[in-house]
Amino acid sequence: xxxxxxxxxxxxxxxxxxxxxxxxxxxxxxxxxxxxxxxxxxxxxxxxxxxxxxxxxxxxxxxxxxxxxxxxxxxxxxxxxxxxxxxxxxxxxxxxxxxxxxxxxxxxxxxxxxxxxxxxxxxxxxxxxxxxxxxxxxxxxxxxxxxxxxxxxxxxxxxxxxxxxxxxxxxxxxxxxxx
Ligand code: HQG
Numbered sequence: 001x002x003x004x005x006x007x008x009x010x011x012x013x014x015x016x017x018x019x020x021x022x023x024x025x026x027x028x029x030x031x032x033x034x035x036x037x038x039x040x041x042x043x044x045x046x047x048x049x050x051x052x053x054x055x056x057x058x059x060x061x062x063x064x065x066x067x068x069x070x071x072x073x074x075x076x077x078x079x080x081x082x083x084x085x086x087x088x089x090x091x092x093x094x095x096x097x098x099x100x101x102x103x104x105x106x107x108x109x110x111x112x113x114x115x116x117x118x119x120x121x122x123x124x125x126x127x128x129x130x131x132x133x134x135x136x137x138x139x140x141x142x143x144x145x146x147x148x149x150x151x152x153x154x155x156x157x158x159x160x161x162x163x164x165x166x167x168x169x170x171x172x173x174x175x176x177x178x179x
Contacts, residue, residue, distance in 0.1 A: 007048050008058050012066055014038065015078040017120075021045065031086035032075040065165035080163035083120045090161035090169065097151035099126040099168050102137025105144045116146070116173035123161070123169035126150065147179040 015033055019026045022041030026033045035055070042050045052073075059067045059076070069076050080088070101116060101124070116124045126148055127133040137143040153173070154160060161169045 002048055004054070004058055004061075007042075007050065007054075008062060008066075010042065010046060010048065011038070011055075011058065012078055012081070014041075015067070015076070016082045017084060019084065026077070026084065026086065028085070029087050029089065031077045031082060031084075031088055032070065033077060035069070035074055035076045038076060068164060079165045080123075080125070080167045080169065082122050086122070088163070090163065092159050093162045095126075095150040095154055095160040095162075095168055095170075096128065097149075099128060099148045099150040100130050100133035101126050101146045101148055101173070102130075102133035102135070103144055103146065104137065104141030106141060108144050111146070112175050112178065115175045115178070116148075118172065123171060124173055126168040126170065126173075128166065128168065148173055149177040149179065153177050 014022055015026065019033060022045040024033055024037045024041045039050055039052065039055060042048055059069060066078055067076060068079055103111065118124050125136065127136060130145055133145050134143055137145060150160065158170060163169060
């Protein structure tokens with residue numbers, strides 16, 4: 001029995017960061033990959049075996065709603081988190097007054113001086129609640145959670161977007177909007 005969570009990690013790496021690793025491309029507008037090409041690419045370039053039924057299960061069961069299909073399931077994409085250059089066409093959205101960002105303690109000093117930067121990804125990722133932020137943060141080490149004054153940022157002209165799976169995104173967060 002293969003480990004579907006490892007297969008899901010591979011899929012998110014392919015769809016967000018490295019489509020070329022299995023010889024496929026993702027479209028600039030919408031970040032779509034061809035579903036059949038993804039399946040064939042994984043089968044020929046990795047140790048995993050996948051078919052449409054397994055892929056559908058991974059997409060449906062993903063606890064963060066990381067992926068979506070188009071209407072006829074001929075295309076698939078990651079809903080957020082890309083480092084490859086894509087335009088997801090996110091609509092601007094008014095954020096809640098406060099959002100959260102979970103990170104590791106060792107980054108705190110740098111974040112307090114430079115603000116939150118997007119690093120390898122296309123946006124800074126913010127969470128709607130502290131619980132989600134803590135899950136994001138512990139991936140990096142000893143947890144530190146920042147409160148982000150997103151309402152105030154919005155009023156000062158900063159743009160916010162929200163992905164299909166509820167992750168808040170913005171270009172950067174200067175230190176004066178962090179608590
Ligand atoms: C840190 C997961 C030093 C930032 C999650 C973070 C998320 C700085 C790290 C999604 C900094 C980047 C994204 C600065 C930011 N100095 N460090 N000025 N500015 N950082 O993984 O937000 O499970 O690229 O605090 O749920 O942790 O993969 O971003 O620690 O939505 O689906 O630089 O990934 O989704 O790390 O996580 P990441 P993130 P998945």
